Amino acid sequence: DAGVIQSPRHEVTEMGQEVTLRCKPISGHNSLFWYRQTMMRGLELLIYFNNNVPIDDSGMPEDRFSAKMPNASFSTLKIQPSEPRDSAVYFCASSSLAVLGAGEQYFGPGTRLTVT
Amino acid sequence: DAKTTQPTSMDCAEGRAANLPCNHSTISGNEYVYWYRQIHSQGPQYIIHGLKNNETNEMASLIITEDRKSSTLILPHATLRDTAVYYCIVALSSGYALNFGKGTSLLVTP
Numbered sequence: 578d579a580g581v582i583q584s585p586r587h588e589v590t591e592m593g594q595e596v597t598l599r600c601k602p603i604s605g606h607n608s609l610f611w612y613r614q615t616m617m618r619g620l621e622l623l624i625y626f627n628n629n630v631p632i633d634d635s636g637m638p639e640d641r642f643s644a645k646m647p648n649a650s651f652s653t654l655k656i657q658p659s660e661p662r663d664s665a666v667y668f669c670a671s672s673s674l675a676v677l678g679a680g681e682q683y684f685g686p687g688t689r690l691t692v693t
Numbered sequence: 694d695a696k697t698t699q700p701t702s703m704d705c706a707e708g709r710a711a712n713l714p715c716n717h718s719t720i721s722g723n724e725y726v727y728w729y730r731q732i733h734s735q736g737p738q739y740i741i742h743g744l745k746n747n748e749t750n751e752m753a754s755l756i757i758t759e760d761r762k763s764s765t766l767i768l769p770h771a772t773l774r775d776t777a778v779y780y781c782i783v784a785l786s787s788g789y790a791l792n793f794g795k796g797t798s799l800l801v802t803p
Contacts, residue, residue: 581736608789620737620793633789668736678786680727684736 581685583669589691595657598688601650602671610670610682611644611654620668626652627674638663659692666690697781702798705775711768713797715781718762725786726757728766729793730777737780737793740766771801 582601590596602609611623624634629646637644641660646652656663666689670682698716705711717726727742741748741755743764748755754767768775780796 610789619795622790625789627789670736672789674787674789678725680725680742680782680784680786680788680791681739682737682791683739687736 581669581671581683583667583685583688585688586686587689587691589693590659591693592660593658594692595655596659596663596690596692598654598667598669598690600652600654600669600685602652602669603683604650606671606673606683607649608672608674608682609646609652610672611652612668612670612684613665614668614687615665623654623667656690659690661692664690664692696792697783697794699779699781699794699797701795702800704800704802705768705771707773707801707803708770711771711775711799711801713766713768713779713781713799714763715765716763717781717783720761720783723785724783726755726761726764727782727784727791728753728755729780729782729791730775731780731796732774732777740779771799773801773803775799776801 584599607628609626614620623636624644625632626646644654666687668684668687670684672682725742728740729737731737743755757764778796778798780793782791
């Protein structure tokens with residue numbers, strides 16, 4: 578298995594631009610998570626999907642952030658418009674609730690976002 | 694979820710066992726102990742988890758005290774590639790939110 582795939586690995590953009598991060602979860606996993614990691618705040622859960630449905634988006638910072646999961650093999654996290662304080666590493670993780678329990682999550686390599 | 698306390702940093706000589714402690718005195722009966730690690734510039738990696746009994750897999754062993762108020766992750770023969778931040782997390786298996794906290798930065802030295 579290729580594991581969780583994220584793209585792009587690095588993104589540099591200017592303030593005000595739209596940014597779209599992409600994630601392909603592990604095949605067969607029905608839970609998907611988006612996290613953000615910064616030095617100041619550590620690793621934070623942004624949103625959690627189960628069976629393609631958003632269950633908890635309370636960690637999404639503000640309306641500039643949106644996430645979708647149109648099917649079981651693809652999810653996006655969009656920031657529009659982007660701001661310098663959005664600079665962070667964004668991780669996608671997946672899990673299989675029925676088999677593993679949600680606590681055993683598998684993370685992608687992350688997307689390092691820099692907003693100038 | 695119960696809060697965990699870990700040392701900020703630890704050192705270990707290559708080839709020796711690394712024993713990483715974690716306190717979770719407020720853990721409830723149905724909460725599991727999960728361990729993850731994050732090697733520099735990589736995503737967190739699941740290591741092991743347990744409820745009451747000690748657990749072992751190809752990566753590590755997890756020792757949970759009888760009162761479940763603390764646990765120890767053991768890397769039996771640490772290598773340089775084990776240098777990472779190790780996170781001890783207490784969570785419900787049926788839940789989904791993992792509070793990673795600050796973890797323990799383990800440095801394995803030659």
